[in-house]
Amino acid sequence: MALEHAILVSLAEKSASGYDLARRFDASIGHFWKASHQQIYKVLGRMESDKWVEAHLVEQSGRPDKKVYAITGEGRDELMRWSSTPTPIEAYRSEFAVKLRGLNFGDRDAVLSDVRTRRAAHVTQLAYYEASAAKHYPDPSTVADDELGAYLVLRGGFIQEQSGIAWCDEILQAFGAAER
């Protein structure tokens, strides 16, 4: 399971409360690993028992107190251990592909409008990655060494969205050709 490790990576970058983590999992890290706050709290509890993280209470005025979690030495060890084990190749799982495959038994127009929606979502996400890259890595040829990982992940997202758009376009073209 990788949520533990995603949290460890996030905490290794900067200590945070469960709430903070939940917001990070809505944004940057969330682009390739989603997690709800409920699940984050649950996993943080387990990680604390495992001594991978430790919490200290931060009292605040005007807003609720919070528990700020920091990665421990053991947490860093675990991160290193995990990093050096091969990552299992995750299976694709696309409900949309199932729908396409069942085109003969389904509603062609609905699938068509589905493709358009998906294409638009890919375009939006691509623009986001593009803006993000322009902001953080204006010169891709000289990315700082400690930013390389984050940069490459961004590139991965970018490529993913590009190919998503390319697929949608092929589908739209095939549908268009069939209707004429």
Added chain:
Amino acid sequence: MALEHAILVSLAEKSASGYDLARRFDASIGHFWKASHQQIYKVLGRMESDKWVEAHLVEQSGRPDKKVYAITGEGRDELMRWSSTPTPIEAYRSEFAVKLRGLNFGDRDAVLSDVRTRRAAHVTQLAYYEASAAKHYPDPSTVADDELGAYLVLRGGFIQEQSGIAWCDEILQAFGAAER
């Protein structure tokens, strides 16, 4: 959930036993939706209660008897209903991306060899899709209408693998550049 619908699509193409379905989910359909035989039997049971499929026992000699499932009218209705509802856009979830992101706290060489492994897997899969396309759709400009869905799914897999390779190559290049 889409396993029900993946099974419905598969049974709409051709009636099958749970065992047959499990094999289909190892091959063609399995490229975008995996399922174990245990889970298939479980879901088939539920689908039978829901009247989406019906089973009849086929006695065999020399091998165990089997229950062959066929899609019902209600099953086809459900397939049509599902087809015409928008497909939720599934979140990416990549353990490998998490690992890349945590490169600063991990083992660079291990990640490097991981990339190489993944690239090789993408190449193998791409070759499979290529061979499959050459065999079933020798002339892509004239794909029969009832094969369009399956063809486009294959194209999606192809594009996916291609972009996976492109990402791996970018990572390898970045790593190489950093080491020189």
Added chain:
DNA sequence: AATGCCATGTAACCAGTTACATGATTGC
């Protein structure tokens, strides 16, 4: 007065994985 942010959780449920179980036939 209502909405949204900050902050942390519990409980019930669901989909999917892993381990275990059985038993006959066919091919090496």
Added chain:
DNA sequence: GCAATCATGTAACTGGTTACATGGCATT
């Protein structure tokens, strides 16, 4: 004799989702 294929399941567990719960402060 051993492994693979055919064929169908049960049981325990895990990861994740959805619904529910609480409560103060700041903004509109």
